[in-house]
Amino acid sequence: MLERTIIEAVGTAETLIDQGDQGDAQALLTQALLMCALAANDREALAIAKATRLLINLDVGLLPEGAIDAHVERMRRLIAPFHCETTATASAEAELSRFEWVHSSSDADPIVLVDVLRGAREFTARAHDSEHEGVRRAAAEAALTAQIIREWLSQDATSIAVALESLALSLTSESDSRMRHIRIDALYTAARLRIDHTNDAPAAHYLLHTVFKEAGELASARRFYYSATLHLADLSLDAAASPAEALTEATTALHSDYADDVQDAALRCQHLDRMLVRITADDREKMAAMEWVRLINRLTASPDPQVRATVLDHVRFRRTNLDGLTATDLHILQHADTAALRDTHQGTVGARFQVACRIVEVIGRPNLGVVPSHTEPHRDPSLAVRLSEELEQRFPHAASSPELAPTMARMLLERALRLSEIGRREQALSVLAEVRSKVANAPVNHLRHILAQSDYWRGRLQREAGQRHQASTAVDAMVTEFAHDPDPDVRVWAANALHSASRDPELNPSDVDAILDRFAEAFSDDEDPRIRQHDAHRRLNQAVHAHEQGATNRAAQLLKDLVARYNTDTDAEIIDTVRLAQQNLTVLTLSAKEAKTPGTESEEQYRDLSSRLHAADGIYASGRTEEAARQWQVLADSAHGSNDPNIAIIGLAALDMWGAYLNDSQQWVALSAVARRAMVARENLDFRAERMRTRAYLRFGIAQGRVGDPLSAIAAFEALDALAANTGDDEIMTTRQQAIYNRAVMIDDLGDAEGAIEAYEHVLAVHSASRDSQARRLRRIKALRNKALLLNDLNRLPDAASAHRQILDIASGNPDPELCQRARLSAFSLAECFTRLGDHSSSAQTYAWIRSVTTLGFTSTDNLSAARAQKSAERLAHRAGKRKQ
Numbered sequence: 001m002l003e004r005t006i007i008e009a010v011g012t013a014e015t016l017i018d019q020g021d022q023g024d025a026q027a028l029l030t031q032a033l034l035m036c037a038l039a040a041n042d043r044e045a046l047a048i049a050k051a052t053r054l055l056i057n058l059d060v061g062l063l064p065e066g067a068i069d070a071h072v073e074r075m076r077r078l079i080a081p082f083h084c085e086t087t088a089t090a091s092a093e094a095e096l097s098r099f100e101w102v103h104s105s106s107d108a109d110p111i112v113l114v115d116v117l118r119g120a121r122e123f124t125a126r127a128h129d130s131e132h133e134g135v136r137r138a139a140a141e142a143a144l145t146a147q148i149i150r151e152w153l154s155q156d157a158t159s160i161a162v163a164l165e166s167l168a169l170s171l172t173s174e175s176d177s178r179m180r181h182i183r184i185d186a187l188y189t190a191a192r193l194r195i196d197h198t199n200d201a202p203a204a205h206y207l208l209h210t211v212f213k214e215a216g217e218l219a220s221a222r223r224f225y226y227s228a229t230l231h232l233a234d235l236s237l238d239a240a241a242s243p244a245e246a247l248t249e250a251t252t253a254l255h256s257d258y259a260d261d262v263q264d265a266a267l268r269c270q271h272l273d274r275m276l277v278r279i280t281a282d283d284r285e286k287m288a289a290m291e292w293v294r295l296i297n298r299l300t301a302s303p304d305p306q307v308r309a310t311v312l313d314h315v316r317f318r319r320t321n322l323d324g325l326t327a328t329d330l331h332i333l334q335h336a337d338t339a340a341l342r343d344t345h346q347g348t349v350g351a352r353f354q355v356a357c358r359i360v361e362v363i364g365r366p367n368l369g370v371v372p373s374h375t376e377p378h379r380d381p382s383l384a385v386r387l388s389e390e391l392e393q394r395f396p397h398a399a400s401s402p403e404l405a406p407t408m409a410r411m412l413l414e415r416a417l418r419l420s421e422i423g424r425r426e427q428a429l430s431v432l433a434e435v436r437s438k439v440a441n442a443p444v445n446h447l448r449h450i451l452a453q454s455d456y457w458r459g460r461l462q463r464e465a466g467q468r469h470q471a472s473t474a475v476d477a478m479v480t481e482f483a484h485d486p487d488p489d490v491r492v493w494a495a496n497a498l499h500s501a502s503r504d505p506e507l508n509p510s511d512v513d514a515i516l517d518r519f520a521e522a523f524s525d526d527e528d529p530r531i532r533q534h535d536a537h538r539r540l541n542q543a544v545h546a547h548e549q550g551a552t553n554r555a556a557q558l559l560k561d562l563v564a565r566y567n568t569d570t571d572a573e574i575i576d577t578v579r580l581a582q583q584n585l586t587v588l589t590l591s592a593k594e595a596k597t598p599g600t601e602s603e604e605q606y607r608d609l610s611s612r613l614h615a616a617d618g619i620y621a622s623g624r625t626e627e628a629a630r631q632w633q634v635l636a637d638s639a640h641g642s643n644d645p646n647i648a649i650i651g652l653a654a655l656d657m658w659g660a661y662l663n664d665s666q667q668w669v670a671l672s673a674v675a676r677r678a679m680v681a682r683e684n685l686d687f688r689a690e691r692m693r694t695r696a697y698l699r700f701g702i703a704q705g706r707v708g709d710p711l712s713a714i715a716a717f718e719a720l721d722a723l724a725a726n727t728g729d730d731e732i733m734t735t736r737q738q739a740i741y742n743r744a745v746m747i748d749d750l751g752d753a754e755g756a757i758e759a760y761e762h763v764l765a766v767h768s769a770s771r772d773s774q775a776r777r778l779r780r781i782k783a784l785r786n787k788a789l790l791l792n793d794l795n796r797l798p799d800a801a802s803a804h805r806q807i808l809d810i811a812s813g814n815p816d817p818e819l820c821q822r823a824r825l826s827a828f829s830l831a832e833c834f835t836r837l838g839d840h841s842s843s844a845q846t847y848a849w850i851r852s853v854t855t856l857g858f859t860s861t862d863n864l865s866a867a868r869a870q871k872s873a874e875r876l877a878h879r880a881g882k883r884k885q
Contacts (some may be wrong), residue, residue: 006032006047013054022058029055033071036078042087045079049090056097061105065115068098089134095123096138099145103878113149120146133176140174140182143167147189157197164190165207177218184221187211188228201235208232212249216256222264223876226271227838229253233278243279250275255294265299265307266872269314274836277795281751284793285328292332300339305347312336312351313865316358317828325362330377333359350403353395354861357407360387364418381418388415403860405442409435409450416457425465432458446860449817452482452493460500468506475501479522488528489817489857495523495531502541505621509545516542529571529774530816536566536577543584559585572773575730609635609650617657625661632658636677649688652678656692659699668706675700694724694735701739710746717743721766733770740766741779745786753790760787774816781807781822788829797833804830811856820856827856831869844873 009032016025029051039045052075060068072095079087099120102108108116120142127139144167150160164186171183191207194200208228215225229250236246254271258264272291276284292315299311315336319329337359340352362377364384388411398404412435419428435454439447455478462471475497482494498519502512516538523531539562547555559581566574613635620628632654639651655678662671678696701716717739724736744759763783767776788803804826811823827850834843847870851863858866 006036006044006051010047010050010054013051017054017058026055026058029058033074038077039079039082042082042084045082045087046090048075048078049087049094053090053094053097056094057101060098060101061108061112072098085132085134088130088132089138092127092130092132092135092138096141099123099142102145102149110153113153117146117149117153120149128170133174136174137176137179137182140167140171140179144182144186147186151193157193161190161193161198164193177220180214180218181221184211184215184218184224188215188224191228191231195231195235201238205232205235208235212253216253216258219258219261219264220879222258223267226250226253226267226274230271230274230278233275237278243283247275247278251291254291255298260299260302260307261304262306262310263872263875265302265310266314268295268299269311269318270835273318277793281753281793285326289328289331293335296332296336296339300336300343305343305345308340308343308345309348309351312340312348312355313868316351316355317832317865325377327377330359330362333362349395349397350861350864353391353398353404354407356387356391356394357411360384360391360411361414363387364414381421385415385418385422385424388412388418399438400441402443402446403864405439406446406450406859407861409439409447409454412438413450413454413457416454416461420457420461425461429458429461429465432461448482448485448487448490449493449857452478452485452490455482456493456497456500459497463501463504468504471501479518483522488531489820491523491526492528492530495519495526495528495534498522499534499537502538505623509549513542513545532566532569533571533573533577533774536562536569536574539565540577540581540584543581547584556585570771572730572734572771572776575771576734579731606644606646606650609639609647613650613653613657616654620657620661625665629658629661632661652689652692656695659696663699663702666706668703671699671703672707675703690727691729691731691735694720694732697723698735698739698742701742705742705746710750714743714746717746730771734775737763737766737770737776737779741783744783748786748790753794757787757790760784760790774819777810778816778818781810781819784810785822785826788826792829792833797837801830801833801837804833817857823856824858824862827858828862828866831866831873835873840873840877844870844877847873 009028013025013029016022016028033048033051033055036048039048052071056068056071059071075091075094079091099116102113102116124139124143124146127135128143130136130139144164147160147164147167150163151157168183168186168190171179171186174180174183187207188211191204191211194204194207208231211224211228212232215221215228229252232249233246237243250271254268254275260268272288272295275291276288279287296311296315300308302308315332318332319325333355337352337355340348340355343352363379364381365379391411392398392408395404395408398408401408412431416428416431419425419431432454436451444451455474459471459474459478462468462474478497479494482490485491485494498515502515502519504512507515519534519538524535526532526535539558543555543558543562546552546558562581563578563585566578569575569578612631616628616631616635619631635654636651636658639647639654642648642651655674659671659674659678662668662674675696678692679700697716697720701713701720703713704710704716705713720739721736721743724732727733727736740759741763744756744763747759748756760783764780767780767783770776784803784807788800788807791797791800791803807826808823808830811819827846831843831846831850834840834846847866850858850866851870
C-alpha cells in the first residue's frame with residue numbers, strides 16, 4: 001500500500017509542477033511523506049527520496065532552514081536500510097537540492113548564503129568518497145556551488161581558485177559526463193579568477209589549455225572550450241603577440257571537426273564575432289570576410305534545418321544598425337543568401353527570407369546621414385528593386401504568413417519608394433496599389449502601420465504625378481480609415497497625408513483651406529506630439545492664407561488662437577511655430593501702421609525688397625527654382641552694405657533662402673560661397689540674423705564635407721558650437737546640435753574611434769541642456785547608436801550596454817517609428833552584450849522583455865527570434881547559475 005501511495009504521489013506531484021500548480025504539489029507531497037512508514041524495499045526507498053527532493057525544491061528558500069532539515073532527516077530515517085546505487089543517488093540528489101536553489105535566486109540574503117555554504121561543505125565532506133558514482137556526482141555539484149557562493153560573498157579569490165583546482169584534480173579519473181563538465185567548469189572558473197584577481201598569467205594559461213583540451217570533447221561544456229581560447233588570446237595579446245598568433249587556438253576552435261548541433265552552431269557564430277572584436281578595424285574586415293564565408297559554408301551544409309536557420313539568423317542580426325553596416329557586412333549577408341539558395345526546408349524559410357530582405361534593405365537604403373561614410377556599402381536603388389522582385393518570387397507564401405507578412409509588406413513599400421526615386425513612378429504606384437491584396441490573408445492587426453504608410457505614399461505619389469483627383473480620393477479614404485485608429489503610429493500617417501496634401505502648390509486657396517479644415521475636424525484635439533506639430537503648422541498656414549486674401553483681422557485672430565493653445569507646449573518644433581506666430585502678429589501690426597503713414601526712402605526700399613523677397617519665395621514654391629535663385633542673388637546684392645538694419649535683414653534672408661536651395665539641390669561649391677557671405681557678423685541686427693548666421697555656418701560645414709574637405713567642415717562645426725554655446729534661442733540651439741552631430745560623424749568616418757566617442761558624448765551633453773523634442777530624441781538615439789557601435793568594436797561591452805540602455809530609456813513611451821526602429825535594434829544588441837559578457841541571466845531577461853513590450857513595434861519575427869534566443873540564454877544561465885563567463 002505504501003509503495004503504491006508514495007509512487008502515485010510522486011507521479012501526480014510531477015504533473016502538477018509541470019502544470020504550474022506548485023501549491024497543490026507541495027500539499028500532496030507533505031501529506032504523503034507524513035503518512036509514510038519505513039521503506040520495505042528499494043522501490044519504496046527510491047520513491048521516498050524522489051518525493052523528498054521534489055518537496056525540498058518547493059520549500060527551500062521559502063521555509064526556515066529547520067523545516068528543510070526535517071525533510072532530510074525524515075528521508076534518512078525512512079530509507080536507512082537501503083543503499084543501492086539508485087537509492088543512494090536519489091537520496092544525495094535530494095540533499096543537493098538544499099544548495100542548488102541559490103543558482104536560480106537573484107536576491108538571496110548573504111546570511112542565507114553563508115548557511116548554504118556551510119551545508120554544502122558538510123555534504124561534500126560526507127559524500128565525496130562514496131562508493132556510488134551518483135553520490136560523488138552530487139558531492140562535486142555541491143563543492144562547485146560552495147566556491148561560487150564564496151565568490152558571491154567576495155571571499156579571497158586566490159583561495160577560491162585553489163579550491164576549484166583541487167576539486168578539478170579530484171575528478172580527474174571520473175568518466176561520468178556531468179562530473180567531467182564540473183571539472184571543466186572548475187578549471188575555467190579558476191583560470192578566470194586568476195586572470196581577474198591575481199595576475200597569475202602562467203597558471204591561468206595552463207588551466208585554460210587544459211580546458212581547451214578537455215571541453216571540446218564534451219558537448220555540454222563546449223562554451224568553455226570557446227571561451228577558454230578567447231582568454232588565451234587576451235593573454236597573448238597582453239604579452240604583445242601578433243593578432244594571428246594570439247588567435248591560433250580560437251581559430252582552431254572555430255573550425256574544429258566536432259559535430260554541429262543547434263547550440264554549437266550558435267556558439268561558433270558568437271565565437272567568431274568575439275574573435276573579431278579583438279583585432280583592429282582593418283584586420284577585422286579582412287578576417288570577417290574570410291572566416292564568415294567558411295563558417296557559413298560549413299553550417300548551411302548541415303543536414304539539420306535548425307542549424308542552418310541558426311547561422312542565417314546570426315548573420316542577419318550580427319549588424320542590426322544600417323548606419324554602421326559595412327561593405328564586408330553586406331558581402332557576408334550575400335554569401336549567406338547564396339549558400340541557402342538550394343535550401344527548401346520549411347523550418348528555414350523564415351531565416352532565409354529575412355536574410356534576403358536584409359540585403360534588399362541595405363542596398364536600397366536611403367541616405368541616413370548628412371555626411372556619407374566611405375565604409376558604407378554601395379547604394380543601388382535599381383538593384384534593390386530587382387532583388388525585391390526576385391525575393392517575392394522566391395518566397396511566394398511569405399505574404400500570407402503571419403510571421404513574414406509584415407516584412408513582405410515593408411519590402412513592397414520600400415520597393416515602391418525606390419521605384420519612385422529612380423523615376424519609375426507609375427510602377428511605384430502599381431506596387432502600392434497591390435500591397436493590400438498581396439497581404440490580404442495575413443492578420444491585419446500586424447499590418448495596419450504599414451498599410452497606413454502605403455496609402456500615404458500612394459496619395460502623395462499620385463499628387464506628384466499630377467493625378468490630383470485620384471490623390472484626393474486616396475487621401476479621403478485613408479483619413480476615413482485611419483484618422484481615429486487607437487495606435488498613434490497609424491494615426492500619424494493619416495495626419496501626414498492631410499498635412500502633405502495642404503502643401504501642394506497647385507491648389508487654390510479655397511482647396512487648401514478645405515484640407516486644413518478637414519485636418520482640424522479630425523486632429524485638432526489629438527494629443528500625439530507629431531500630430532500636434534502638424535496642427536500648429538495648420539493654424540499658422542491658415543493665418544497666412546487669410547492674410548494673403550486680405551483678411552488681416554482674421555489672420556491676427558488665428559495667430560492669437562494658435563499662441564493661446566500652444567504657448568505652454570514644451571515641444572521644440574511647436575515652440576518655434578509659436579514664436580513665428582508671435583513674429584507674424586508683430587509684422588501684421590507694423591504693416592497696418594505703414595499703410596497709414598508715408599515712409600522715408602529707406603522704408604520705401606525696405607517695402608520694395610520685402611515684396612520682392614516674398615515674390616521670390618512664391619516663385620520657388622511654384623517650382624521655378626533657378627529663377628528664384630537669381631532673384632535671391634539680386635536681393636542679396638542690393639542689400640549688401642546697407643546701414644539700415646531692416647534692409648540688411650532682407651539681404652541676409654535672401655542669402656538664407658538661396659543657401660537652403662543650394663543645400664537641397666546639392667550645389668556644394670556654390671553653397672560654400674553663399675554660406676560664407678552669410679557667416680559675416682553684422683551689428684545692430686536682431687535674433688533672426690543670428691539664426692540665419694548659424695544656419696550659414698552649418699551649411700558651410702556640410703558643403704565642405706561634401707567637396708572632400710572634412711577638416712574644414714569640422715572646423716566650421718566647431719566654430720558654430722562655440723558661437724552658439726551660450727544661446728538661449730531654441731532654434732539656434734537646434735542648429736548647433738545638428739552641427740556637433742555632423743562633426744561627430746565626420747570624426748567617426750576619419751577613423752578616430754576615441755575622438756568620435758568623445759564627440760558623440762559632447763552631442764549628448766549639449767542635448768541634455770535643451771528642451772526635448774522628437775527630432776532631438778532621434779538625434780540623441782543616433783549618437784548613442786554610433787557610440788555603442790564604436791564601444792562594441794573596442795570591446796568595451798559594459799559601456800556599449802549602457803548606451804543601448806539609454807536608447808531604450810529614450811524610446812520608451814515615444815511612438816515615433818524612427819525611434820522605435822533603433823530601439824528595437826538596441827534591444828537585441830543589449831541582449832547580445834550581456835551574452836558576450838557571460839551574463840546569460842540578464843540576456844534571457846532582455847529577450848523576455850522584448851517579447852513582452854508592445855510599444856516599440858517588435859514584429860512577430862522579432863518575437864520568434866527573441867523566444868529562441870531566450871531559451872538558449874536560459875539554458876546557459878541554468879547550467880552556469882550565477883557563474884561569470
